[in-house]
Amino acid sequence: MGPMENWEPLSKARHTRPCLPSDLREHSREIQRISAEALLKKIPLEHDVLHRLAPFYYRWSIMYGKTFLYWFGWKPRLTISDPDMIKEVLTKSDGKTFEKIQLNPLAKLLFGDGLIQLTGKKWAIHRRITNQAFNMERVKAIKGVYIPGFRFLPTKMNKERWRLDKETRESIRMLIETNKKAREDSRNLLGLFLSSYKNEDGEEERLGIEEIIDECKTFYFAGKETTANLLTWAVLLLALHQEWQSRAHEEVVSMIINETLRLYPLGPIMSRQTCKKVKLGNLNIPANTQLYFPLAAVHHDTEIWGEDANEFNPSRFMEPRRHLASFCPFDKDYEAVLWTRITCAEG
Known part of the structure; x- marks a missing residue:
């Protein structure tokens, strides 16, 4: 009996069709093959791009439906595109029921342990600090500035990564030291990171230098x-x-930005992981199961957006969203507000 037959939801969650591998490497190889094929195809101008943004989901959803199970190595991944289920997971991503999946080591080298990766108390602390720096007035003020194993090998690419990471960290460290000496505006982002804050017990604390460097990389x-x-x-x-x-003036910029994010989401897939055994809709899911939400599929779903789902139509955002999880370009509501402020200012 293979690993799929032992996975508990197969006997209880009958609405989930598993994509059965002959061995645990098969799905990983198949995803690589499908993705490589997708890169060779041209993207049409009518915005029907799901086959390019999430090629393996595009192919397997036709075979197994919108909710299906596959394996990535030894880890089961449950792919869900139902907005109600997505909403439930995102509203309970507190580290007790659902939590973020850790970034792979190469992505973590890029972002560090910044806001995107943090959870719980640390996330709340970093959020409180960054929120002060990115209120809309401060964001507008910066407009003028914008006109498992392979990673340890000393390959040419890895040496370049290490060099760039070292150079980046040293540059940020120099900025931190300069800001420490100047202290002209302690209300900018770096100044706020350097300032002390009061924790839940009312005690004064500060972020460490490495934490500040990681947040600078993240932003x-x-x-x-x-x-x-x-x-x-x-x-x-x-x-x-x-x-x-x-x-394209101030009244419709947000609609244009939102419609662009709907057609071409910055991250076509969002993920979470179960912290314990949970029931999601009619599915019984064990702990440590990875959940993958193909946002590109949700954003292009004609059942949600109508027959013109693949057309550019910013006016669809003139009215409130028909479903809170049908449009989800960012990981959390706070991050959505934060990145939208930055994007509108840079745009």
Whole structure:
């Protein structure tokens, strides 16, 4: 009896169709093969791009339905695109029922242990500090600035990664020292990180230098690079749909940004992991099961958005969302507000 037959939900969650592998490596190889094939295909201009953004989901959902189970190595992954289930998971991502999946080591090297990766008390502390730095007035003020094993081997690519990481950390450390000496504006992001804060017991505490460096990396890579990608697509869409250019003023910028994020989400897949045995909808899911939400599929679902789901139509955001989880371009509501402020300012 293979590992799939032993997985408890197979006997209880009958609405979930498993994608059965002959061995635990098969699905990983199949995902790599499907993704490689997808990269060779051209992206059409009508925005029907699910086969490119989430190619393995696109193919397997046709075979197994919108909710299915597959294996990534020895870990079971349950793929869910039902907005009600997604909403339930995101509202209970407190580290007790559901939690974030740890970044892979290469991604962690890029972001460090910043806001995107943190949970619980540390996340709340970093959120409180960053929220002060990124109120809308402060964000507007920066507009003028913008015109398992392989990683340890001393390969040419890894040496370059290590060099860049060292150089980045040293540069940030120099900025920290400069800011410490100047202290001209302690209310900017770096100044707030350096300032002390009161913990729950009313005691004064400070973030460590390494914590500050990781947060600086997070806000640069997550705030700058993802924004550049988003704005590239937004400009292309406006070029293709010139009737919207004359309406691209302050009242409709957020609609254009949201519609761009719907068609081309910054992260086509969001993930969580169960902390304990849980019941989600009609599924009984054991602890330590990875949950994958194909946001690109939800954002392009005609049952949710109508027959024009693959068309660029910012006016769909003039009215309140029909479902809280049907449009989810960011990991949390707070992060959505934070990155939207940065994006609108840079745009």
